[in-house]
Amino acid sequence: MFKKFIWLTISCLLVAALALSSCGPAAVEEKGEGTTVVGEVVEKEGPAVEEEAVVEEEPEEEGPEMVVDAFGKLVEKPLYGGIITYPLEKAAILTDKDPARAGYAFEMTDQVYESPIIVDWAKGPQGTGETDFQSPYFLPDYYTGGLAESWEIIDFQTIVFQVRRGVHFQDKPPVNGREMTADDIIASFNRYLESPAWANWLRPEGTPPEEWYRMEKTGSWEITYTSTNPNPEILKDLASVPVTPIEMIQTYETLNEVELSIGTGPFILEDVVVSSSVTFMRNPNYWQMDYRHPDNRLPYADGIKGVVIEDISTRIAALRTHKVDYYLYVAPRDAKSLIKTNPELNYNAIIPASVAGAYMRTDLEDAPWSDIRVRQAMQMAVDYQEMAETIYEGTPYTLLWPIAPGMPGYTPFEELPDNLKELWTYNPDKAKQLLTEAGYPNGIKGIFNISLYWEDMATALQMYWADIGIDLEFRVVDDAAFFATITGDYEDLMTWFSGLGSLDGVLSFVHGGKPSWTNVSKVIDPLAVEFAEKFDSTLDSAERTELLRAENLRQMEKCWEIPVPALVNYRLWTPWFKGYQGENLSRPDRYAWIDQDLKYEITGQR
CATH class of the missing domain: 3.90.76.10 (Dipeptide-binding Protein; Domain 1)
Incomplete structure (x- = not known):
């Protein structure tokens, strides 16, 4: 029995050994010395290995070519070519740069x-x-x-x-x-x-x-x-x-013909179609180089075309539909609409260049307007914020007189002394008190001469002044006679406007510092004369600015006129009109260039 058990055990071990040997490598036949050993390798299939997916890299989009300009800024490289298009109110064959001999000459020949x-x-x-x-x-x-x-x-x-x-x-x-x-x-x-x-x-x-x-x-x-x-x-x-x-x-009395319009400018006047268009071509022999890229000869554009669009709404539509490249003087309501519908447009606001208001004879002793207290009462009776929000479409410019924002010597409202802040703050109760102190407890009656152009502004002033007892009757003056009226011996209030383009224009000319027809309020002020003389004999810029600042504050208190806010117009231009950042410098075409690829991408046209 024991032997049987031993034999059975050995048999099982042999079977197991044979089974294991069957799983080993194939047998290799041995040959004699110097012979090649030939063997057969049987590969077993292992687990499948996933192949890595090959991802094709998409080519990067090429952006605009960038260069470093003369000021060390990394900017787009300006490109030559293309036609700049802008809207015109009208075009006539008036190309003479002398304003006594032409009308729209400045608009049409500024590039000539x-x-x-x-x-x-x-x-x-x-x-x-x-x-x-x-x-x-x-x-x-x-x-x-x-x-x-x-x-x-x-x-x-x-x-x-x-x-x-x-x-x-x-x-x-x-x-x-x-x-x-x-x-x-x-x-x-x-x-x-x-x-x-x-x-x-x-x-x-x-x-x-x-x-x-x-x-x-x-x-x-x-x-x-x-x-x-x-x-x-x-x-x-x-x-x-x-x-x-x-x-x-020497040859011609006037130069109001296209062929007679010859200058040294960047563009040559080529054609004027009355009530249709004005066309300029690039001056290939122009002398000026680009201040940003001194190796580039100006101009960049092949030409300019001014398209006559008399209707304002149609001019706005032309910019909205990209028919023009820019529109430099857009009213606030239209500008806000364009900014909303066309967010691609660039824009900036324009500081007003002139201010309207009420002027009065301050030189007549028996006139109530000669009393500074009456004029100050009229100033304090005006709600400037309300006027700005209603009549002037939310303008931020309510303090523009005598010196405008952005000009040397200007003082913003928050930096004014308390007495001037009070004058420019709506206070009808204090205004009535000043009228009483001036001897007019029962108010004042008078005439307010107006041009229909200023009717809205004049109506607002009439309403404010009526609230403090100044009752003014409108007298509409025909536009043709208006200028003669204000420069003559009128006796009542007038509507008028004055420009702000001159540094001391209001302080000197409008307020009696120098003889001028612009002194509509007939101001007689020896201190203004003294200021004008000193200002004209001072060369240092810092000293001149301080003279302006001090005189501006002094004259603000006098209230020689009652100014009103001013509308803020806008400049808007397309994204492909480049080399321009809204500078208030006449026409921008000399330094600008057209990104024709971007224009084609947006409009489908070059």
Whole structure:
């Protein structure tokens, strides 16, 4: 029994060994020495291995080519080509730059003519950033050489400048692209000197010819300019003389024809279709290089086309549907609509360049308006915030007088002294008290002469003043007679407006510092005269700014006029109109360029 058990055990072990051997590698047949060993390897299938998916990389989209400009900024590389299109209210064959001989000449030929001095765009937001160029006034520091390459200010009345060489007139007969000279500049200046439209600054009223402003050639390429009175801003005078070839001036009385419009500017006037369009082509021989990219000759665009669109709503629609590249003066209501429907548009607000208000005879002793307390009562009776929100569509500009925001010497409301803050704060109760103190406890009756253009503004003032007892009856003055009325011996209140483009324009001219028809309120103020004389004899910019600041605060208290808020217009431009950031510098086409690829991507057109 025991043997059987042993045998059974051995048998089981043998079977197990055979089973294990069957799972081993195949047997290899041994051969003799020097022979090749041939074996057969049987591969067993292992677990399946997943292959890695190959992901094809999509090519990166090419963005605009970037370059470093002259100011160290990484910017898009400007591209040449394309036509700039903008809306015009009207186009007529009026191309003469002399306003006494033309109407819309400034609008239509701003790209044709140039002056000895031009605004220096390099000081703006695309350059050094010293200014945003939004103010209606530019400091003399923001000007640079145009057709004058360099200059030396000898004194407040004399400047000697060197004429830029190598500047050629546009290649149109009879000038045929010849080089501009000192004689052309002097002839252009003298033409303005003889123009009635420029008499107010070139030949002041009452001065004999020998005391008029003058230019003299003092070298082959040198001109000496002399003004009548001391003027620290004498350099700016030379920014107002568009230069025309001397032979054109000597041959033609007016230059109101397309073929007679010849200057040195970046674009050549090619065609004017009355009530339809005005077309300019690129001047291929233009002298100026791009201040941002000094190797690039201006302009970038192949041409400009102004399209006449008389209806405002149609002009707005043209920008909305990308039929024009920009629209520089858009009313707030239309601008807000465009910004909402077309978020791709760029825009900025424009600081108002003029202010309307009520003017009154302050020089008549028996008139209530001669009493400062009456004028201050009228000021305090006006709710400026309500007017801004209702009539002026939410404008932020309620404090614009005598100096406007953005101008040297301006003081914002929050920095005003308490007495001036009180004057510019709605307070009808205090206004009634001032009237009583002035001897008018029962109020005042009078006439308010208005132009229909200012009816809404005048109606609001009439309502505010009625609340404090000043009862004014409207007298509508025909537009044709309005100017004669305000410059004459009127006795009642008038509606009128004044520009803010001059640094001391209101402080000096409007308020009696210097003789001027713009002194509608007939102000007699010896301190204003003293200010004007000191301001004109001060050269240092910081000192001039402080003079302006102090005089502005003094005159605000006088309330010579009752100003009102001003509408904020807007500039809007398409995303493909580049090289422009809303600078308030006439037409922007000289430095701008069209991104034709972006325009095609958005509009399907180049």
